[in-house]
Amino acid sequence: MKPAESSYDVVVLGSGAAGLSAAVTAASAGLRVLVVEKADQLGGTTAWSGGNVWIPNNPLMPSVGVPDSAEEAMTYLLSLSRDVMDEDLVRAFVTAGPEMVAFLDAKAGTEFYVAEGFPDYHPERPGGKPQGGRTLETPLFPFDELGEWQHRVTPGPYFAELALVQKETPIGAAVPQPPSAEELERRKVHDERGRGHSLVGRLLKACLDLGVVPVTSARARDLVRVEGRVTGVVVEVDGTRREVTANRGVVLATGGFEWNEAYKKAFLRGPLTHPVTMPTSEGDGLTMAMRIGVSLGNMREAWWSPVADLPPGVNAMNRVMVNADRTRPRSIMVNRTGRRFTNEAANYNAFGGAFHAEDVADFRYANLPCWLVFDQEYLRRYGTVGPFPPGEEPPPWLTTAGSLRELAETLGIPPEAFAETVERWNAYAAAGHDPDFHRGESAHDRWWGDPHLKGRPGATLGPLTEPPFHAISLVSGALGTKGGPRTDVDARVLDLDGQAVEGLYAAGNVMASPFGMTYGGAGGTLAPAMVFGFLAGRHLAGMR
Ligand SMILES: Cc1cc2nc3c(=O)[nH]c(=O)nc-3n(C[C@H](O)[C@H](O)[C@H](O)COP(=O)(O)OP(=O)(O)OC[C@H]3O[C@@H](n4cnc5c(N)ncnc54)[C@H](O)[C@@H]3O)c2cc1C
Numbered sequence: 001m002k003p004a005e006s007s008y009d010v011v012v013l014g015s016g017a018a019g020l021s022a023a024v025t026a027a028s029a030g031l032r033v034l035v036v037e038k039a040d041q042l043g044g045t046t047a048w049s050g051g052n053v054w055i056p057n058n059p060l061m062p063s064v065g066v067p068d069s070a071e072e073a074m075t076y077l078l079s080l081s082r083d084v085m086d087e088d089l090v091r092a093f094v095t096a097g098p099e100m101v102a103f104l105d106a107k108a109g110t111e112f113y114v115a116e117g118f119p120d121y122h123p124e125r126p127g128g129k130p131q132g133g134r135t136l137e138t139p140l141f142p143f144d145e146l147g148e149w150q151h152r153v154t155p156g157p158y159f160a161e162l163a164l165v166q167k168e169t170p171i172g173a174a175v176p177q178p179p180s181a182e183e184l185e186r187r188k189v190h191d192e193r194g195r196g197h198s199l200v201g202r203l204l205k206a207c208l209d210l211g212v213v214p215v216t217s218a219r220a221r222d223l224v225r226v227e228g229r230v231t232g233v234v235v236e237v238d239g240t241r242r243e244v245t246a247n248r249g250v251v252l253a254t255g256g257f258e259w260n261e262a263y264k265k266a267f268l269r270g271p272l273t274h275p276v277t278m279p280t281s282e283g284d285g286l287t288m289a290m291r292i293g294v295s296l297g298n299m300r301e302a303w304w305s306p307v308a309d310l311p312p313g314v315n316a317m318n319r320v321m322v323n324a325d326r327t328r329p330r331s332i333m334v335n336r337t338g339r340r341f342t343n344e345a346a347n348y349n350a351f352g353g354a355f356h357a358e359d360v361a362d363f364r365y366a367n368l369p370c371w372l373v374f375d376q377e378y379l380r381r382y383g384t385v386g387p388f389p390p391g392e393e394p395p396p397w398l399t400t401a402g403s404l405r406e407l408a409e410t411l412g413i414p415p416e417a418f419a420e421t422v423e424r425w426n427a428y429a430a431a432g433h434d435p436d437f438h439r440g441e442s443a444h445d446r447w448w449g450d451p452h453l454k455g456r457p458g459a460t461l462g463p464l465t466e467p468p469f470h471a472i473s474l475v476s477g478a479l480g481t482k483g484g485p486r487t488d489v490d491a492r493v494l495d496l497d498g499q500a501v502e503g504l505y506a507a508g509n510v511m512a513s514p515f516g517m518t519y520g521g522a523g524g525t526l527a528p529a530m531v532f533g534f535l536a537g538r539h540l541a542g543m544r
Contacts, residue, residue, distance in 0.1 A: 001215045002237050007245040008034040010540050011233050012253055013220040013285060016044030018508025018529035019253030020203035021104065022491075025537025026248075027210035028107045034244065035207065035214035036235055038280050041154040042204060042214055044255055045277040045480060045509075046526065048156035049196035050166045052115060053136045053530060054523030055097040064114045066133030070094050073134075076120065076127030080518040084298070089514030092489035093531050100534040101136065108206035110199070112136040115166060119443040120521040121347035130443035135522040137166055141201040142190035149208060150191065152216070153200050154278070157316030163187040165194035170387050172522075174324040174448045199526070223250060223288050223504065230292075230503035248540050249503040252493070253533060256481035256509035257283025258302065267483060269300035270356030271368065274307040274477035276321050281480065285510035289485040294501060295494045297512030299483035303525050304352030307477030308372075308385045311397050315386070322372065322474055323348055325385050327448035329462025331374035332425050333474065335367045338408060338418035340425065342367075343437040345445035345460045349519035355476040371399075371411060371473050373422075377466040381450070385472055399471040407469045422464050432457025479525060482513035490544060491536035505540070507532035 009031040012019045019035060027033045037044075056073030073094045078085065104110040115135045123130035140163065143150045155162060159169060161184070166172030168179060179187075187193075193201060207214070217237065224232035224243055232245040257263040258275035260283040275281070290296070305321045312318055326333060327345035335341050342354045359366040374384075383390040384398065394400060401407035404422055408415035428434045439445055440460045449460030485493045485506045492500035493511075508529035515528065538544050 001217055003034055003036070003215050003218070003235065003244050004213065006243070007247065008032045009246070009248045010034070010251065011036060011244055011246040012251040013233065014044060014253035014255060014508070014510070015042040015214055016046035016253060016255060016508060016529065017199065017203070017526045018533040019251065020200065020207060021100070021530040021533030022251045022253060022505070022507055022537040023212050024104065024108045024203055024206045024210065025534050026540045027207065027212045029541030029543060031248065031541055033212045035212055036218045036220050036233070037214055037216045038219040038284065039154060039278065040217045041152055042216060043153040043196070043200040045281065047154045047196045047200045048158060048278070049526065050169070050171045050522070051137055051195040051197070051199045052118070052166055052523035052526065053112070054134050054521040054527040055101055055136055056094055056134045056520070058098050058101050058134065058136060060101070060112060060114050060136065061133045064116055064133055066129060066131055068129065068133065072127040074127070076125055077515070077518065077520060079125045079127065080122060081516060084516035085518070086297070086514050088489055089487070092535065093514055093528055096531050096535055097527060100531050103534060104530070108203055110138050110202050112138060115522065117447065118522045119447050121349065121444055121519050121524070123443045138198045138202055140165065140187060140192040140194045141198040142192050143201055144190045145205055146201060146208070149204060153197060153204065156196070158320060162193040162197050169195070170324045171321065173451070174327050175382060175451055220254070220284060220288065223292055225292060228502065230501060246503065249505055251533070251536050252285040252289060252485065252504070252506040252510045253508050254285035254510045255281040256302070257281065257286050258478055258481045267299040268302065268481070270352065271365070271476045272302055272478050274309060274319050274475045275480070276305065276307055276317060276319055276477050277480050281509070285506065286484050289493060289506070292501065293496055294485045295496050295498065297483065297486040298516060301483055301513065301517055302352065302478035302481045303349055303519060304355070305348035305477050305479055306351045306474045308472055309475050310386065314395070319477065320385060321348065321477060321479070322385055324448060326372055327445060327460050328378060328382050329429070329450055329453065329458055329460055330378035330464055331372060332421070332464065333370055333372050334413065334418060334421060335370045336413055338413040338415070339421055340436065341370070343434070343439045343445065345439050345448055347444060347519060352476070368476060369473055371471040373407070373464065373469065373471045375464040375466045375469055379470060384470070394470060400468050402468050404469055407471060411471055426463035426465065429461040429463040432461060434461060480509040482509055482515070484510045484512050486512045487532065489535070490539040491532045492539065505536035507536050
C-alpha cells in the first residue's frame, strides 16, 4: 500500500502503542501525519498484548482509593535502578504518564479504568503498591466502528477469542474468569474486543477520525538527512523504494530487535531463544538509527519471560509465555540438577536473571534447561499451558509419569535429588512458608496464585502428591527487547555527543528504555511506549 502523498509534517514508523500514541498526539494538534507499517496488518505486538498500561500516580487511582504521588513513583522505580536507570527519563515518564492518560482519554476515547488489585511487580519495595491501582486497562471496543478498517488489526496467535478483557485470560489471572457463552455472543454483535485489540482499536479510530490513514506492507528502510537534520524516510513497498518527506520529523516506533539473530548475539546479556512477539520486530529502527550515528543505551536488556515451546498446531506461534501457570499451587520449577532455583511465582521479567545465571565450573547456563513440574490435581483444577482448560485430557506433549522417579528418569535429571526437592517443597507447603525462595511472601505472588485460596498460604504453595506427575520444559523468551537509540525527555534521539538529532524521535521498544533491567508492574512496557510516543507527538506539535 503506497502513501497517498510524498510529503507530510510527521512520519511515524510502526503502528503499535508507541506509534499510534505519537500519531494521535501530533495529529490532534493539526499536523499531517503518516503511519507506515511493515506488516500487512496493524497493531504490532501491542495488538497481541494484554493491553495493560502501568501509569503511577494516574488520575484514576482516587477512584479505587489508592493514594500515590510522583515522588512515591520515583522512589519505587529508582529503588530498582541498580544505577542503570536514566533518572531524567524516569522523571519524564512519571510526570507525563498522568498527562498522557488524561490526553488520550479526551482525544482518543481510551476510557482507561483501573485493573483493580493488580499489585506492582516488586510491591514491597519503597513506594510500591501491593494493593495495585497503577495498572490500567481499556474496556471492550466495538470494532465495527472502524468501518473498512475493522479487519485490519493483526489478530495474534494466542487467544482464538479476541473478545476478552485481561482478567478473562491466563495472562491476566492465574485462574481466568471467562465470560458466559451468552456474554460472548453479545460481544459478537458489534465485534467488541478487549486487551491489546481494544487499545489499538481505540487509538486507530482516533487516528482515522483525525485523517491519519496508515499504510501497511510498507517497510521503512532508511532515514533521509539534510545537513544533519532528519527530513524524511525511504519506504519500500512491493520491492520499490520511494522517499517520503517529513517536514517536522520522523518517529521511530518499530519495536525491538528480538527477531534479529545477529543483534541478539551482539547485544543481549544472555539467551533469548523464544520471543513471543510479532516477527517483524527485526530491529529495523535500530539499523536506521545506527546508520546515522546515534547514541545507544540499555542494549543488554529485554522484557524477559519464561516461555513454553509447544508443538506445531497448539497455537499459531507454537509457543506461549508462562505466567499464571508457574504461580499456581502444586507446581514447582526444577533445573537439570533436580533442584528448585528461584521463586516460581516471581514476575516474569525477573526470570531473565535466573535464566542467565552461569554454572561457572561447568560453563553451562545453570537453569537452562528447566521444567515446570506439577501433579494430577493441579491439572484437574487449573488445566495447563496452552491454554488447556481444566478437566480436559492432558495434552500429549506433556511429559507424564506415574511416579516422581519415573518422571525424573524420563527428563534425565537425578531421581534422588528430585525426590528430595519435592519432599522439601511439600513440607514447606504444609508449613505455609518457603524459606528457600520466599514464594508467596509478596503480594505479587499471592495475587497470581489460586484466587479461590486467596489470603491463605495455599494461594501459591501446594504439595505435589497426586500421580501421575507432569512436566513441561521452559525456555528463555521475551515480550520484546528494550535497548536502542537514547533519547532526551522529549523523546528526541541523541547523537554520539549527546545532542538531539533534529527531526528524529523514538518511542517504545525501539528506544533505550529508561527502566534498565526493571518491569515496574503489569503494563510496564506499553506505558513507556505510549508516554514517549505522546511526548514525541507533543514536541513535534510545538506543545513543549
Ligand atoms: C502475549 C503478550 C502479552 C503482553 N501483554 C502486555 C501488557 O498487558 N502490558 C504491557 O505493557 N506489555 C505487554 N506485552 C508487551 C507489549 O506488547 C510490547 O512491549 C509493546 O507492544 C511494544 O510496543 P511498540 O509500540 O514498541 O511495538 P509494537 O507494538 O510491536 O509495534 C511496532 C510496529 O512496528 C512495525 N515495524 C517494524 N519494523 C518496521 C519498519 N521498518 N517500517 C515500518 N514498520 C515497522 C512492526 O511491524 C510493528 O507493527 C505483551 C506481549 C505479549 C507478546
